[in-house]
Amino acid sequence: MLIIAMLKGVPAKTTGVITVSGVLRREEMELVMNPHDTRALEAAYYLKRRVGGKVIGLSMGPEPKLVPIMNDLYEPNQESRLVPRMPIYGVDENVLLSDRRMAGADTLATAYALAKGIHRIIQLHQEALDELIELVRNNASPAEVESKARELYNENMLPNKVYSTLPTVRDSSVRLFVEGRISREQLLEKLEEARGDLMNFIVLAGMKTSDGETGNTGPQTAEGLSEFLGITIPHAAFVVDFEVSPEENSVIAERKLGNLLQKLRIPIPCLLTLHTEYTPRVPPASVQKRVRLNNYRGQLRKIRVWDAAYIGADPEKLGFAGSPTIVGPGMEIGRPPVQKIVGKTLVFKQDMDKFEWNGKRYGPFKKYDPVGDLPEELVRELEGKGLLEVFTLKHMIEELFGGLQVVARAV
Amino acid sequence: MSLEQYRDVWVYLTREDGKLTRPSLELIAAGRKVADKIGQRVVAVMLGYQLGDAPNEAIARGADAVIYADEPWLKNYLCLPYTRVLVDMCRQYKPYAFLFIADELGRDLSPRVAYRLKTGLATDNIDLEVEDYYFGKDNTTYKNVLAQIRPDFATRVAKIYTPRHRPQIASIRPGNFEPLPRDESRRGELIRFQPSPVEDDFKAEIIEEKALPKSAVDLENAKVIISLGLGILKDGEGRPRNPREGLELAEELAQLLRERYGLKVEIGATRALIYAELKELEGFITKERQVGQTGKTVAPDIYIALGISGAVQHRVGMIRSKNIVAVNTDPNAPIFDIAHYVINDDLYKVVPQLISYLRGQ
Numbered sequence: 001m002l003i004i005a006m007l008k009g010v011p012a013k014t015t016g017v018i019t020v021s022g023v024l025r026r027e028e029m030e031l032v033m034n035p036h037d038t039r040a041l042e043a044a045y046y047l048k049r050r051v052g053g054k055v056i057g058l059s060m061g062p063e064p065k066l067v068p069i070m071n072d073l074y075e076p077n078q079e080s081r082l083v084p085r086m087p088i089y090g091v092d093e094n095v096l097l098s099d100r101r102m103a104g105a106d107t108l109a110t111a112y113a114l115a116k117g118i119h120r121i122i123q124l125h126q127e128a129l130d131e132l133i134e135l136v137r138n139n140a141s142p143a144e145v146e147s148k149a150r151e152l153y154n155e156n157m158l159p160n161k162v163y164s165t166l167p168t169v170r171d172s173s174v175r176l177f178v179e180g181r182i183s184r185e186q187l188l189e190k191l192e193e194a195r196g197d198l199m200n201f202i203v204l205a206g207m208k209t210s211d212g213e214t215g216n217t218g219p220q221t222a223e224g225l226s227e228f229l230g231i232t233i234p235h236a237a238f239v240v241d242f243e244v245s246p247e248e249n250s251v252i253a254e255r256k257l258g259n260l261l262q263k264l265r266i267p268i269p270c271l272l273t274l275h276t277e278y279t280p281r282v283p284p285a286s287v288q289k290r291v292r293l294n295n296y297r298g299q300l301r302k303i304r305v306w307d308a309a310y311i312g313a314d315p316e317k318l319g320f321a322g323s324p325t326i327v328g329p330g331m332e333i334g335r336p337p338v339q340k341i342v343g344k345t346l347v348f349k350q351d352m353d354k355f356e357w358n359g360k361r362y363g364p365f366k367k368y369d370p371v372g373d374l375p376e377e378l379v380r381e382l383e384g385k386g387l388l389e390v391f392t393l394k395h396m397i398e399e400l401f402g403g404l405q406v407v408a409r410a411v
Numbered sequence: 412m413s414l415e416q417y418r419d420v421w422v423y424l425t426r427e428d429g430k431l432t433r434p435s436l437e438l439i440a441a442g443r444k445v446a447d448k449i450g451q452r453v454v455a456v457m458l459g460y461q462l463g464d465a466p467n468e469a470i471a472r473g474a475d476a477v478i479y480a481d482e483p484w485l486k487n488y489l490c491l492p493y494t495r496v497l498v499d500m501c502r503q504y505k506p507y508a509f510l511f512i513a514d515e516l517g518r519d520l521s522p523r524v525a526y527r528l529k530t531g532l533a534t535d536n537i538d539l540e541v542e543d544y545y546f547g548k549d550n551t552t553y554k555n556v557l558a559q560i561r562p563d564f565a566t567r568v569a570k571i572y573t574p575r576h577r578p579q580i581a582s583i584r585p586g587n588f589e590p591l592p593r594d595e596s597r598r599g600e601l602i603r604f605q606p607s608p609v610e611d612d613f614k615a616e617i618i619e620e621k622a623l624p625k626s627a628v629d630l631e632n633a634k635v636i637i638s639l640g641l642g643i644l645k646d647g648e649g650r651p652r653n654p655r656e657g658l659e660l661a662e663e664l665a666q667l668l669r670e671r672y673g674l675k676v677e678i679g680a681t682r683a684l685i686y687a688e689l690k691e692l693e694g695f696i697t698k699e700r701q702v703g704q705t706g707k708t709v710a711p712d713i714y715i716a717l718g719i720s721g722a723v724q725h726r727v728g729m730i731r732s733k734n735i736v737a738v739n740t741d742p743n744a745p746i747f748d749i750a751h752y753v754i755n756d757d758l759y760k761v762v763p764q765l766i767s768y769l770r771g772q
Contacts (some may be wrong), residue, residue, distance in 0.1 A: 076505050107534075108526060110593035213704070214534040217524035219490070232617040234491060237519040252618065257488065259427070259517045263619040270615070324531030326546065328558065336735070340754040393761070397768050400713055400734060407673040 001268075001294060002125065002201040003051030004118055005044045005091065006032040006221065009061050009069055010211040025361035031065040033073075033083045036206030039274035041076065043204045045088040045243070048279040049286060050244050052294025054156065057122060060105075060113055063098045063305055070094040070303050093156055093300040095121060099307040102318030107216035113318055114217065115224025116311040122198055123228075126159035129195040132174075136188055142178040145187075149174040156300040161293040162194050167294065199229075200253070203271040207238055218273035225271070235271040236264055240278050244268075338370060345391045346371045346379065352387070368395055417577035419454045420446040421478075421506040423470060425516060426459065431468055433631070436590035441472040441583050442510055442541055443591060444508070447539040449555050451507060456500065458493055460486035470599040473591035479506065484613075485612055487620060491612035494523040496582045500604055501528055504640045506727065508557050510539075513582035514763055525580045531573030533559035533581045537708070537727060544574045562727040564705055570640075586631060586708030587731060609761040624698040625627055630677050635668055635713045637661045638679035638702055638729070641687065642718015647740050647757025654684075655691040661717060665741070681725050682706060703728035717758045721746025737772040738762070 044055040057073050059066050072080040074090040099118045106111065135148055136157045149163035160166060172188035182190075203222070204307035215237065222235035224238040240261075241254035243317035256275060257399045268274075308315055316322060340347065352365040357378050371379050371388060382388050422442040424435040444455040455469035459481040466477040468633070501509065501524075509524070511517035513535045525532035533716055540558040545551070553574035559581045560570050573579040630636060643657030665676040678695075679702040689696070702709055704724035705720050714732035719725060723735070729735070729747055737750035738758045747753045755763055 013764070089434040105524065107532060108529070111522075113528060198717055209436045214532075215518045216525075216534060219519060220526040221527035232491065232611050232614060235523075236490075236514050236615070244631075255515075256623070257519070259623050259625065261621050261623055262488075262617060264615050265618055267614040273554045324529070324573050324576040325533055326542075326544075326572045326574065328572055330569045332412065336749060339751060339753060341755070343756070393764055394768055396736070400736075401668075401672060401769070404672045404674075406671055408670045 001051050001071050002121065002198060003044045003047045003053050003055045004042045004121065004201060004203045005055060005057050005184070006114060006203060006205040006218070007037045007057050007059045007069075007073070008035045008206075008211075009059065009066050010209055017355030020405065031061070032081070033069050034206055034209040034211075034275075035084055036208055036210065036276060038084050038206075039084055039276065039278045040204040040206050041091070042280045043239075043274050043278065044091070044270065046283070047202060047204075047244070048089075048295070050281075050283040051248055052293065053086070053159070054296040055090075057091040057094040058097075058114065058117055058121070058213065059094070059109065060097040060102055060117070061097060062103075066096050066098070067303055070096060071301075074299055074301055081399060087348045090299065092182045092298065094278070094303040095307045096303055097307075097311065098305050099318070101321070102219055102307050102319045102324065103317065106266075106323035106325045106326055107212070109318055109320075109322035111217050111220030111224045111309070112322060113308075114221045114312055116304065116313045118201075118203060118225055119228045120264060120306065120311040122201065125157060125198050128155070129198070131189055132158075132162075133191050133195070136177075136184060136191065136253055138186075142180075146178050152299055156296045156298075159194065159294050159296055160195075162191065167296075173399075181338065192232055199269060200249075201269045203233075203269075205271070207273045207275050215273065218271060222271040227305060227410055231269075233269055233271060234266050235273070236266055237273045238275045239272045240275045242272060283338070308383055331390055338407045340368075340370055340391045340396070342391055342393055342396060346383070346388045347391045347395070349387055349389050350380075357381075368399055414575075414577055417475075417505045417507045417746075419506050419592060420449075420580065421450045421456050421501075421509040422474070423456050423509065423511045423517070423520075424465075425512065426457075426462075428464055429463060429465070431465055431472065433590065436472050436587040437585060437588040438467065438510055438512055438583055438592050440588040443473050443555065443560075444506075444588070445508060445539050446475070449507070454478055454504075454506065455695075456497070456509075458485045458496055462714050464602050471595055472595075472752050473594075474599060476600040476602065478604055480604045480672075482606065482608070484608045487592045487596060487617050488520075489613070489615065489617065490519055492608060493520055494527060495609060495612055496604070496606045497524050497607060498527045501578060505658075509530045509578040509580045511580070511582040513584045516599045521582055528578070528580075529572075529611060530580055531578040532579060533561060533571035533573065533579075536561045536571075536581050536583050537568065537587045537730075539581065539583070539760055540570075542570075543570075544572045549575070562723060568727070579740055583663065584708050586710055586728075589710075609759050628677060628697075628699045630676075630679055630700065630702065630707045630709050631674075632675060633663070633677035634674045634710070635676040635715070636679045636702070636709055636711045636729075636732070637665050637715045637717065638681065638719060639675065639684055639717050640681040640719030640725075641683050641719070641765070642739060642758065643684070644718075645740075648760045653691055654689050657717065657758065658692060658695065660759070664715075664766055664769075666764055667766060670728075671769065679707075679709070679729075681719055681722075683722075716750070717762065718748050719746050720744045721749070729733065 011271040012032045013032045017063040069082045072083040076086040153157045153163045160169045164172045205218040221234045225233045239253045239255045347368045348365045416709040420442040422438040448451045452475035455477045456594040457473035473724045511521040536559045538560040544553045544556040556574045571741045644653045668676045675696045680696045680700045708728045710731035718739045736752040737746040738754045
């Protein structure tokens with residue numbers, strides 16, 4: 001199974017405190033992996049041990065910033081500044097979508113690019129099998145078939161059950177064919193089956209990112225994939241627990257919807273976003289052993305960097321150009337109209353009607369109104385008349401609770 | 412596409428036990444604010460089965476019209492069929508804006524609706540305005556664009572605009588709008604939408620739904636919230652304090668206000684204090700007391716911040732409180748920027764004083 005974990009590089013300073021943002025100038029900040037994505041990687045690891053296959057990390061962003069993060073994802077159990085430590089085996093390979101035209105994307109444009117990237121990942125694996133299928137169809141010799149299979153296997157493009165150099169895997173389809181134990185037709189059947197298996201993929205994502213905090217990209221990527229694949233890709237957001245059904249054609253997922261815990265059966269292929277409360281299950285050892293036939297060669301420590309053209313993306317739908325939303329200028333959160341500093345602010349002792357001073361009108365004022373920006377000279381005069389005082393805790397209590405009815409005095 | 416064709420502010424309402432949820436009532440109020448500015452209608456949108464009196468209730472609570480679908484196959488929320496019905500409604504009636512509640516359901520549903528309509532989605536808004544927006548790339552000023560105001564990365568809030576696309580889809584964080592009073596005399600059009608189920612949308616199926624136990628902590632409805640931050644770990648001289656003492660002082664003050672004035676008082680906390688997982692506060696200072704961006708948004712009459720510096724993530728969760736009292740030893744604490752009452756002093760001195768004054772009053 002192709003297990004695709006969507007990962008995001010986020011500014012390091014957003015990971016300590018979870019925040020929200022508009023368009024960020026990422027190049028100016030150190031990027032680390034979105035902390036919520038650890039759940040997606042843990043879920044990916046569970047899936048790999050439960051059904052086999054390979055885990056592909058998928059991200060979008062500037063190459064110099066993302067490559068170090070992706071490199072550290074090969075060994076997530078090691079100390080890293082960029083990736084939280086996780087007790088799991090790392091990703092098998094990484095795909096990075098990187099193109100200047102992808103910059104400034106909102107969630108719609110991001111989901112568009114990611115869905116295109118996932119579509120390309122599937123196509124790439126289909127193309128690999130197609131190459132092999134064509135050779136077999138064209139009556140290539142068993143030696144030629146094996147040589148091609150080895151080449152594709154070394155690139156992590158064929159699962160062990162199709163071809164393997166592992167001593168433990170004796171019965172790969174290509175091996176059986178080379179040894180004359182299955183016919184050419186039978187091999188073709190196996191290869192077509194493996195090709196079909198590629199559509200049984202699962203996409204995983206964190207429930208949100210620490211910088212954007214929207215959680216939109218997961219469900220929107222499912223929608224984009226549905227568009228590009230021509231089949232409906234269902235999703236479930238906020239999954240707290242899931243397992244693969246015994247028939248391995250669906251996942252049984254529990255997810256939180258407010259006060260409701262919803263248990264769903266979702267057919268594969270599908271997309272899940274994992275809640276921060278998600279903890280992965282551990283498949284029985286016998287299952288883990290059995291599904292290794294579905295695994296690929298192993299970690300390919302090479303990051304595939306793809307641009308817009310390679311994933312067949314329309315530049316008009318990418319990045320800033322493809323984003324319906326525009327982030328306007330930020331604003332400070334407003335100060336309250338009246339602020340009083342206990343022990344400092346001068347306030348009126350009592351209500352005061354409008355009055356004239358030096359030809360200008362002032363007021364009216366209410367008891368405990370601060371003098372604010374009244375002229376200094378006037379303030380001194382009012383003070384001299386004993387009309388002002390410093391605001392105290394007692395005054396505050398009177399203001400806040402004085403108007404309330406006391407229901408019980410003896411406390 | 413002519414943007415003027417798109418009219419009315421739609422609000423997607425949810426029910427619990429047959430009644431409109433409080434965030435739904437807030438959403439009608441949010442829609443009202445926008446609709447009144449542009450002279451258009453608030454249209455409540457409801458999907459479900461056996462909606463009963465809920466559509467009329469939406470009118471009484473401030474909607475001008477309701478578009479609803481009442482079908483057995485819409486009884487429980489499922490993203491795909493709900494998405495299709497909402498998208499079909501939008502294509503037929505062309506709303507100017509479509510608001511959702513920024514809860515889990517809204518976050519599951521609105522992204523797919525927005526993607527299918529190829530329009531913008533601004534998540535987690537705390538306020539909405541209507542503005543003209545000049546877009547340099549087109550050299551065009553778009554009239555009456557929704558300014559979707561959401562907490563921002565730095566110490567600020569940002570406005571998100573969707574000038575060129577309709578509907579402008581936004582989700583609103585609960586706790587930021589006051590529900591409108593019920594007005595039985597209000598009348599409005601009820602439009603029943605009659606969709607047909609599409610088999611493909613039922614690929615995912617519900618096996619079971621169960622209610623999660625409700626939290627005993629009710630921050631949203633408290634009149635007074637006394638909130639604690641990491642500042643309770645130190646006194647005015649910087650000496651360490653057992654945080655338990657700070658909690659007990661806050662509890663004493665809370666109890667006094669409850670008994671004396673019959674007020675509903677709750678203890679809140681910052682994310683930093685909760686995640687510090689102090690054993691002295693174990694079992695009491697838990698996630699359900701968290702105020703802020705990733706916790707609850709609250710708007711009590713009185714919010715007393717004890718030892719809270721006031722990171723923006725906290726401020727966006729309580730800025731709408733009617734009276735904010737901030738006690739902090741740091742004169743530069745950002746919480747003071749938004750406080751109505753600034754007390755630049757040691758909470759271990761201030762709170763006992765408050766208690767004694769209240770007792771004496």
